[in-house]
Amino acid sequence: MTSELPDSTNTEKRSKFSDPLPWIVMLAALGLDQLTKWLTIENLAVGESWPAEGFFRFTHAWNTGTAFSLFQGQGDILTWVSLAAVGVLTWIYRSIDDPPWVLRIAFGLQFGGAIGNIIDRIRLGHVTDFLDVGWWPIFNIADSSIVIGIALMIFYFWFLDEGPKQDEDEDAEIISIADSNDVAESAAATSSSVDSTD
Secondary structure, eight states: OOOOOOOHHHHHHHHHHHOHHHHHHHHHHHHHHHHHHHHHHHHOOTTOEESSSSSEEEEEEEEOSSGGGOSTTOHHHHHHHHHHHHHHHHHHHHHSSSOOHHHHHHHHHHHHHHHHHHHHHHHHSSEEEEEEETTSOOBOHHHHHHHHHHHHHHHIIIIIOOHHHHHHHHHHHHHHHHHHHHHHHHHHHHHHHHHHHO
16 A cells, blocks of 8 residues: 655645735735725715815725726726736745745735725726825725735845845855865775775
């Protein structure tokens, strides 16, 4: 009777999705996004702002485009694009070996934001925006989550990721150990040769 060892690759991938941190961040971002959109819909008419004037306001707006009101009127296409983006994010997350906490938070934010806007598109046919800051296009918590998640990923890969350098150090250490072993073996062989000559 033979026993099979578990597939370490599948076990590692399952463990990534059983990690609570990305799920907690995703659910927090998604919950806050949906709650604030519901409050906006219940308390402000479309186009209404509170306060009426000022640099920062809450303004109820319908967005049929992407984040920050880009590509208006492409709701159906953008729904499928958003679903595809979630699939791509899943694939990228599965492909990263032992993701650090920064990336786990980043992916949680992006998943939560993407799903939040997808829910709006499927349920309402548009995305509810309400954060109105100066001249910047009106946006929502989901948009902010996606942008912050992307910023965290860029920050990690530019400033914190030492993977290639660490690999080079490990390779150098292995080569150094191998060279030391070769020297020791050579010395032992030379010593044996001298002893046999005597």
